[in-house]
Amino acid sequence: MPSLTKAPDDSPNTSSVWNVQLSGYPRALGCTEDGRTMAVGTDDGRVALISAPTGEVVRTLKLSSAPILALAFHKCLNLLAVSGEEGIVWVHDLATEQTTVAFETNDVWPQIVQWHPKHSKLAIAAGRGVRLWSTDGRSQPPETEVESTIAGLSWSPKGDALAVACYGGVRLVDQKSGRVTRRFQWKGSMINLEWSPDGKVIACGCQDSSVHFWRLATGRDSQMSGYPQKPAVIAWSHDSRWLATGGASEITTWNFKKGPEGTAPLQLRAHDLPITALQFAPAVNALASGSRDGEVFMWLPDEMDRPIRRFRLGARIEALQWTLDLANKRMLLVAAAAGGQVAAWPFS
Amino acid sequence: MHSRFCRNAIASTNDIQYDSATVEQTKQDAAAPKKIPVTVLTGFLGSGKTTLLNRILTENHGQRIAVIENEFGEIGVDQDLVINADEEIFEMNNGCICCTVRGDLIRVLGNLMKRRDKFDRILVETTGLADPGPVAQTFFMDEDIQRDFALDGIVTLVDAKHLLLHLDEANEAREQIAFADVIVLNKLDLVTDEEANAIEIRVRSMNALARVHRARMAEVPVAAVLDVGGFDLDRALDHKPTFLEPEYPFEWAGIFQTNGDLELEMDDGPDPTMTILAAPVASADAPSLAKAAEQAFKLFSRNNERTLNPGETMVVGEGQYILSLQGPANSKKVFKLSCPVKGALVAVFTQHLPIEFSMRVMQNAQALAPIIEKEYAAGHSHDDTVTSVGLSSERDLVPERFQPWLSGILRTQGKDIFRMKGIVAMAGDDRRYVFQAVHMLMDGQPDRLWGKTIRSSQIVFIGRNLDREQLTKGFNSCLA
Numbered sequence: 015m016p017s018l019t020k021a022p023d024d025s026p027n028t029s030s031v032w033n034v035q036l037s038g039y040p041r042a043l044g045c046t047e048d049g050r051t052m053a054v055g056t057d058d059g060r061v062a063l064i065s066a067p068t069g070e071v072v073r074t075l076k077l078s079s080a081p082i083l084a085l086a087f088h089k090c091l092n093l094l095a096v097s098g099e100e101g102i103v104w105v106h107d108l109a110t111e112q113t114t115v116a117f118e119t120n121d122v123w124p125q126i127v128q129w130h131p132k133h134s135k136l137a138i139a140a141g142r143g144v145r146l147w148s149t150d151g152r153s154q155p156p157e158t159e160v161e162s163t164i165a166g167l168s169w170s171p172k173g174d175a176l177a178v179a180c181y182g183g184v185r186l187v188d189q190k191s192g193r194v195t196r197r198f199q200w201k202g203s204m205i206n207l208e209w210s211p212d213g214k215v216i217a218c219g220c221q222d223s224s225v226h227f228w229r230l231a232t233g234r235d236s237q238m239s240g241y242p243q244k245p246a247v248i249a250w251s252h253d254s255r256w257l258a259t260g261g262a263s264e265i266t267t268w269n270f271k272k273g274p275e276g277t278a279p280l281q282l283r284a285h286d287l288p289i290t291a292l293q294f295a296p297a298v299n300a301l302a303s304g305s306r307d308g309e310v311f312m313w314l315p316d317e318m319d320r321p322i323r324r325f326r327l328g329a330r331i332e333a334l335q336w337t338l339d340l341a342n343k344r345m346l347l348v349a350a351a352a353g354g355q356v357a358a359w360p361f362s
Numbered sequence: 363m364h365s366r367f368c369r370n371a372i373a374s375t376n377d378i379q380y381d382s383a384t385v386e387q388t389k390q391d392a393a394a395p396k397k398i399p400v401t402v403l404t405g406f407l408g409s410g411k412t413t414l415l416n417r418i419l420t421e422n423h424g425q426r427i428a429v430i431e432n433e434f435g436e437i438g439v440d441q442d443l444v445i446n447a448d449e450e451i452f453e454m455n456n457g458c459i460c461c462t463v464r465g466d467l468i469r470v471l472g473n474l475m476k477r478r479d480k481f482d483r484i485l486v487e488t489t490g491l492a493d494p495g496p497v498a499q500t501f502f503m504d505e506d507i508q509r510d511f512a513l514d515g516i517v518t519l520v521d522a523k524h525l526l527l528h529l530d531e532a533n534e535a536r537e538q539i540a541f542a543d544v545i546v547l548n549k550l551d552l553v554t555d556e557e558a559n560a561i562e563i564r565v566r567s568m569n570a571l572a573r574v575h576r577a578r579m580a581e582v583p584v585a586a587v588l589d590v591g592g593f594d595l596d597r598a599l600d601h602k603p604t605f606l607e608p609e610y611p612f613e614w615a616g617i618f619q620t621n622g623d624l625e626l627e628m629d630d631g632p633d634p635t636m637t638i639l640a641a642p643v644a645s646a647d648a649p650s651l652a653k654a655a656e657q658a659f660k661l662f663s664r665n666n667e668r669t670l671n672p673g674e675t676m677v678v679g680e681g682q683y684i685l686s687l688q689g690p691a692n693s694k695k696v697f698k699l700s701c702p703v704k705g706a707l708v709a710v711f712t713q714h715l716p717i718e719f720s721m722r723v724m725q726n727a728q729a730l731a732p733i734i735e736k737e738y739a740a741g742h743s744h745d746d747t748v749t750s751v752g753l754s755s756e757r758d759l760v761p762e763r764f765q766p767w768l769s770g771i772l773r774t775q776g777k778d779i780f781r782m783k784g785i786v787a788m789a790g791d792d793r794r795y796v797f798q799a800v801h802m803l804m805d806g807q808p809d810r811l812w813g814k815t816i817r818s819s820q821i822v823f824i825g826r827n828l829d830r831e832q833l834t835k836g837f838n839s840c841l842a
Contacts, residue, residue, distance in 0.1 A: 142448075221463065
């Protein structure tokens with residue numbers, strides 16, 4: 015497709031909308047669906063709640079002395095779930111500003127937390143086990159144990175299934191009984207899991223430097239191999255067209271509308287060091303990528319294989335998050351870097 | 363250049379690009395932060411790992427240490443971080459042993475890097491039954507781990523009281539010894555001095571590269587187990603390998619003052635043949651015998667032996683002979699030993715003890731006693747499948763022959779080779795070439811200049827079912 019997009023500006027753009035320096039090492043980043051509040055969990059056991067449009071640190075939750083592992087905002091309820099290395103999962107109510115201990119894992123790291131897309135149900139992956147917890151106190155099925163420590167977890171977009179990635183593939187867990195109802199096998203270790211927004215495909219990066227994906231309709235396993243390093247981060251575009259995969263310094267994007275079976279991927283090359291974070295924007299096919307050296311690029315894979323914007327923070331990019339700045343009718347890209355720097359740049 | 367493709371996973375394994383995996387050392391640029399050293403403690407249950415761990419942690423070392431514990435023991439520490447993690451072994455679909463890594467280490471070490479205040483050192487305490495292979499490979503196979511961490515050394519604790527039992531019963535015990543950079547013979551207060559010596563000999567015969575320390579309550583100096591540099595190319599073979607006499611392929615040697623040709627008389631023995639070698643020596647003393655033994659060792663390994671029947675003649679200095687002792691039962695077998703230099707001192711090496719065949723050395727029908735003799739403890743008296751093989755030469759190696767030979771060995775026998783280290787002199791290169799390997803993963807590079815040091819080549823293999831003769835032959839074929 016001919017491109018009318020402005021040629022990329024090679025100099026790093028330092029004009030961030032806001033820039034915050036936190037005291038800890040950012041471990042987890044999230045944003046409310048309405049784009050108002052961001053949360054950054056750090057290694058000093060704190061969660062900074064930041065006004066996403068302005069960058070003002072509204073509140074800091076001091077939850078633990080051990081590092082924060084993960085956090086997740088509920089899509090429609092005003093709830094933030096946070097997990098930490100001391101084995102505790104907290105739920106913070108943004109409306110009442112109350113924090114409660116939802117769950118304790120007995121010294122096992124609750125590495126992933128994810129809210130059900132509709133209900134007030136939280137999935138927690140700790141060690142080899144996945145558990146459900148509900149705000150209404152209803153009893154949940156017993157812990158489901160899989161083959162190894164869970165490396166990835168995702169509710170299906172509709173919330174009708176829960177997928178976990180572990181050594182040996184992906185398991186679908188029934189949220190009522192806690193039983194494993196379906197297995198997608200690959201003898202190797204999964205390192206992450208992303209469910210396509212249309213619900214049709216589950217993709218995983220693997221330790222053996224490949225990406226596997228399974229179409230739910232057929233259950234057939236497909237593999238993308240030839241990666242020079244393990245694909246440590248993967249991300250789907252909002253329309254499920256692109257699966258972006260990173261690990262080495264280039265981003266390999268697979269087009270699921272045209273294949274990807276039998277097709278060559280679109281290679282996005284601009285980073286010098288391995289990719290550490292990837293995220294697609296919520297409503298347009300804009301991709302953000304961050305790398306070990308603190309470089310951040312924005313891409314439009316529908317249009318071209320060169321980056322459209324370049325930003326830089328001082329240290330390894332730990333997480334990226336797109337948010338909607340409704341008041342100013344724009345999107346913001348927020349990046350958190352190893353040094354504790356968190357910055358937002360506009361995309362219009 | 364890697365090509366990427368998408369396909370059905372079925373039948374795709376053939377396309378996975380994989381070769382004998384020479385892992386190139388990723389040189390860190392000056393600005394890159396120093397890698398965090400990791401020490402791995404292995405040893406059977408009850409060997410004293412936790413005691414040693416506590417000793418390290420309570421010592422006033424001034425370092426911030428994080429401990430990853432696979433075996434949940436009682437560690438009492440205040441300022442340091444202890445993380446419990448179950449061992450998770452990740453095998454790959456291609457079935458390659460060298461691709462097998464430890465998922466728990468990747469996960470925990472990855473988390474430890476995401477801290478503002480980094481640790482100075484990591485200790486990993488494995489379970490008693492841990493295979494050290496995947497632990498070591500994790501530091502070479504996983505890019506993230508390789509970038510941030512350096513495996514400093516594998517320290518294996520040995521329960522002196524129960525070692526022999528463990529060696530006989532468990533592969534893991536043998537492998538933990540084979541992989542070790544440092545072996546602590548612990549609980550020596552529970553065995554006699556003779557038992558301790560026997561254990562040390564056995565352990566050294568398996569792993570000639572490890573430093574061996576003796577202890578009662580794991581009381582070894584902390585410096586002896588930290589900063590070992592076991593996988594550091596710059597320090598490859600810093601510690602001289604210890605080869606024990608049991609490795610000699612002969613059990614006895616004696617030096618005789620000859621005055622013309624000799625005759626060897628022997629009776630039936632436990633074997634139908636006996637290999638023998640005679641060589642001239644300069645003097646009849648221990649150093650001379652030791653030197654001759656080294657020479658004889660090399661000759662014994664060569665495949666140019668001839669079989670002699672009784673009545674036939676062997677010649678001093680012409681390599682080894684296999685004496686056939688078949689014939690009528692209870693009959694005396696006589697072999698002639700021709701000594702070309704009259705009045706020469708001759709060292710005779712025999713595969714078995716002379717007494718087993720009632721061997722007599724005769725000169726002019728008189729029995730001749732050796733001026734000096736030595737028995738070499740039989741290396742094959744126990745059947746350890748794990749051994750060390752050392753190859754050395756003062757001649758240069760031809761790179762075009764040496765490199766294919768070495769990578770061929772690792773490709774075909776890598777599964778059975780636990781560790782390998784070497785420093786070699788390549789013909790036409792002023793620099794030393796250093797390398798080390800874990801199974802099939804090899805890491806090598808040119809090193810400093812030889813300078814005034816005498817050029818020489820040395821390689822040590824530690825492995826299972828190693829064929830010393832084949833390895834020696836292959837190595838010799840690479841000599842310039």
